[in-house]
Amino acid sequence: MKSLITILLIVFSLAFISCSDKTERNYQYFPNMYVSVPYDTYGEYEIFPNEQEALTVVEGSISRGFTPYEYEDNAEGYAKAKEELKNEVPYTEENLAKGKELYNIYCATCHGENGNGKGYLVQREKILGVPSYDDQGRAITEGSVYHVMWHGINTMGSYASQMNNEELWLVDHYVMKLKAELEGKEPREFETESE
């Protein structure tokens, strides 16, 4: 009798201990439609190169609603974009607010909330050499800002994977606004949403 109880106790406690291993998934009861038959996004399958479900698109193909960016990732492309590329997105209050939101997510961590190159990571000396937007040697323009966000420059990487075309232009507006503020210029007038 007594030994039976002890054995039961040991079995129970063992069962509980084995359940609480947190590096393994819990067991499931009849996982009927738990695992997907089609390919999961970011899944791992032997059939694909590198076992990655996420394949890259064929070079040169254009999906609907996407405009390829035509300036090349080099000094000439930069100079050209700086010279002639213009922001087509209307400069409205709403768009600027969206741009600000995106800027604070993706840019402010290094460039600072007011664009003076003193973001949180710079203050902690994790990332150095972030220029202020009113840097004279760079003299950024709408086009050059977009070009740098798209391709990245030197140590800064590309942000085209995190934002789409339009979002990049929204951030562009906000960056130019910060630049104007740093240089003490008059804020640009908002356009009306007629376009």
Place this chain on the structure above:
Amino acid sequence: MRKTMERPLNLKHFFLMFLLLFTFTTFAQDEEEGGYGDYVPEVVANADDAKGKELFNSLCAACHKRYKNATGPALHKVTDRREMDWLYKWIVNSQELIKSGDSQAVQLYEEWNKVAMNAYPQLGEEDINNILAYVEMPKPEPKVDVAAAPAADAQGGGGISTEIVLGLLAVVLLVLSVILYLVNKTLNRFAEVNGIPVRADKPKGKPIWVAFAENQFLVLVAVVFLLLAVAWGGYGFLMQVGVDQGYAPIQPIHYSHRIHAGENQIECKYCHSSARVSKHSGIPSLNVCMNCHKQIAEVAPETQAEGEKEYGVDYNAEIQKLYEATGWDTSTQSFTGDTKPVKWIRIHNLPDFAYFNHAQHVTVGQIDCQTCHGPVETYEIQKQYAPLTMGWCINCHRETNIKVEGNAYYEKIHEELSKKYDVDQLTAAEMGGLECGKCHY
């Protein structure tokens, strides 16, 4: 610290001053930082390296490191390699110098894959001297060990001392029980010798479990309690089947949300950018890692020491794993093209028959990330915070109000449904957020 000389002096004075200054500065620096080498021109050696550090960090450090090649070459000992006049021209406008056909400039440009250096018209000669003074400071000896050792002692001491205290307590307990036993034995012997009867031989009654078994009421109550306990245990056991709350597998790279999202306050959506626009809030691809880690090849010495002590992780080695995966060669600062994806282990997983969309919760619903994923910025390794069971989803849909302000889509439907339910704020459940088809098709 050191000042630039501004007054023109005659040659004799100058020579004397030079000697004096030189001996003085070298002497002072020998104590502080080992001094500049002989190669450093005097204007640089006397410049203000503190100002230089500020300028260097804000303007130059994006591409240059002092002792290591980055986008541009390592700058330490540059004054040994180049003439000062050339440096002034180059720094202020390198492209102009290249165009003028200066052989050194052209050669340098070619050598570094024609990466153009920015122009710095705002820098005067004095600024450049200051920057060079900072650049030419000799590499400091790693003081990490000295600084980390006492810290390790102080903090690690806490962990060890509790163990020691516990051990000591155990030993004391053991000694006490041995003493008690011995005293008891001796007293018994005394009693025996003196002829005092010891109470040990009192008559034995029934064993307690027999007495218990004979009392039917007690047995009945006990059985009821036992049944309740079994039911409680059994129900609890069945309810946790298939729930992965707290699941924390070992990932191929030890990625710390604590450092990135917590200490460095990187916005969640910086890396998980698709949460804004997509059903999936994907694991960031490695280009997002390289946005920062091109420049950050090593963690700060304090962080490294902390990682080794508290978590047993060599953070620097983990960053090397990232470089291996992306094919980033730190010595040439370029990608080799030899990549292999990191096989992260997915923690939060819904069965395939449930549809969950991040964008409509994050962008439209404006739910904080922490509501569902817990205080991720405090997690050293990622774990599942919420149970992700259907009851958990439904509970939140019943309690959460829809964000109707500023959303034109809701204008009409909000008005009508509000009238129907006679409320101001609609919950997700009242909008039909509990219907089967919404999540399970």
